[in-house]
Amino acid sequence: MEEINNSVIFNRGKQYLMNTYSRMPVVFKKADMQYLWDIEGKRYLDFIAGYGCLNVGHSNKYVVNALLKQIPLIIQPSNLYYNLLQVELAEKICRISGFGQKVFFANSGTESIEAAIKLARKYSTDKYGNKRIEIITFNRSFHGRTMGALSATAQEIKQKKFEPLLKGFIYSKFNDIESTKKLISDSTCAIMLEPVQGEGGIYPADKKFMEYLRDACNKNDILLIFDEVQTGFGRTGRMFAYENYGVKPDILVVAKSLGGGMPAGAIISTDKISSSFAPGMHGSTFGGNAASCAAGIAVIDYLLANKIPERVEKLGEYFISELRKIQDRYNIIKEARGIGLMVAMEYLKPVASRIVGDALNDGIILNRVSDYILRFLPPLIITKANIDRVIRWLDRESGIIENENKKD
Numbered sequence: 001m002e003e004i005n006n007s008v009i010f011n012r013g014k015q016y017l018m019n020t021y022s023r024m025p026v027v028f029k030k031a032d033m034q035y036l037w038d039i040e041g042k043r044y045l046d047f048i049a050g051y052g053c054l055n056v057g058h059s060n061k062y063v064v065n066a067l068l069k070q071i072p073l074i075i076q077p078s079n080l081y082y083n084l085l086q087v088e089l090a091e092k093i094c095r096i097s098g099f100g101q102k103v104f105f106a107n108s109g110t111e112s113i114e115a116a117i118k119l120a121r122k123y124s125t126d127k128y129g130n131k132r133i134e135i136i137t138f139n140r141s142f143h144g145r146t147m148g149a150l151s152a153t154a155q156e157i158k159q160k161k162f163e164p165l166l167k168g169f170i171y172s173k174f175n176d177i178e179s180t181k182k183l184i185s186d187s188t189c190a191i192m193l194e195p196v197q198g199e200g201g202i203y204p205a206d207k208k209f210m211e212y213l214r215d216a217c218n219k220n221d222i223l224l225i226f227d228e229v230q231t232g233f234g235r236t237g238r239m240f241a242y243e244n245y246g247v248k249p250d251i252l253v254v255a256k257s258l259g260g261g262m263p264a265g266a267i268i269s270t271d272k273i274s275s276s277f278a279p280g281m282h283g284s285t286f287g288g289n290a291a292s293c294a295a296g297i298a299v300i301d302y303l304l305a306n307k308i309p310e311r312v313e314k315l316g317e318y319f320i321s322e323l324r325k326i327q328d329r330y331n332i333i334k335e336a337r338g339i340g341l342m343v344a345m346e347y348l349k350p351v352a353s354r355i356v357g358d359a360l361n362d363g364i365i366l367n368r369v370s371d372y373i374l375r376f377l378p379p380l381i382i383t384k385a386n387i388d389r390v391i392r393w394l395d396r397e398s399g400i401i402e403n404e405n406k407k408d
C-alpha cells in the first residue's frame, strides 16, 4: 500500500485538482484553535487562519458543539421557509452591526458582493432611473472572483483575460478625496471599499477619507458599501472595522469568519434600502443553511462572551510595535503596518516567498500577498507567547536574509 505523507497527497492533488492556487507542500489533517497538524504529525502555529476566516480558531469547541447539535436535526431547510437559526443569526448580526435591520445570506464573500451590487443597483435605478448604475471602487481593492466582484476589483492583473467585465465600475485612488470627488456624478449609484484593504497589502483607510465618503454619499443619496469580508468579526479590534472610524455603511458585506470555518456570507442593510428586493429578485439555494447559521451564532456568541475585539486591540498594538522594532534593526524592511490583528510587513527585497517557505519548515504558517509583503491574519485567540515566537523567528530570519544580501 502507498504510504500517505505530505508529498504523496500533494502529488495526487496536482493530478486531480485544477491549478488555481499556489499550494504549499503540506497537507493538514487536524487543527485545534491556533494549531494545525500535518498528515505526518508535525505541529504548526497558524498566522493566516485559512485566509482570515477562523477568527475564533480552528474547530473551536463552541462552534463544533453547535454544529453537532444542529446537523442531526436539519441541515438544509431551504429558503422556501424561514428557519429558526437563520432568523436568530440575522437578528444577532443586525444587533452587533449597530445599523442593520435586514440580512440576506449567501455562502461566500464573492457571492455576498454580488448581492450588494444587485441591491445597490436596484435601489438606485428604482429611485433615479436606469442611468444611475455606476459603482466607484478603489485601486488595490479585492472583492472576489465572480464576474461582478471581479469587475469591482480594481486590479488589472486579476481581471486580464477575463474580459468583458461587467459594465458600470469605475476606479478611484484609495484614500484620495480629490480623485474620488471628480468621479462622483449623476450616474453614481454606490461607492464600495474595504475599510482596510486586505489582499491589496493591508492598507487602512484614513479617517478623513471615510468621513468624506459618508458625507458625499449622504448628500447625493449614493449607497456606501463596506466590504468587511476580511475585516469583520473582531479582526481590527472592533466587531467591524467601520467602528474604528465612527462611520456606518448603507450596506455591509461579510463572510469568512462569520461561519467559523463553515461557508457563510451575508449582506446587511436598512429596511428602506432592503425593501428594493422582492421575492424572486435575488436568492441562494444554500445561503443561510441551518448548519452554517448554527456555526455563525456560535461565532458571534463566542466573540462577545470572550471580549475578543478588545483583546485583539491590545494584542495587535503589541504585535505591530514588536514588528516595528524588527523593522528598525534591518535595512531590508520597508515598514510594518496594520490595525488589530490584520498586519503586514513589507520588505524592500522580493523575499516574501522565501520567508513563508522557511517559516513552514520551522512550524509557523505565514502568508504573502506579493513578492515583498507578508500578511499576518492569525486566529484572534492567539496568545502573547504565540506572537513572541513569531517575532523571535522573524527577527532571526530577517537577520539571515540581510546578511546574505550584504554578501551579494
Ligand SMILES: Cc1ncc(COP(=O)(O)O)c(C=O)c1O
Binding pocket: 051, 108, 109, 110, 111, 113, 142, 143, 144, 145, 194, 198, 199, 227, 228, 229, 230, 255, 256
Ligand atoms: C475583502 C474581500 N472581499 C471579498 C472576498 C471574496 O471572498 P470569498 O473568497 O469568500 O469569495 C475576499 C476574499 O479574500 C476579501 O478579502
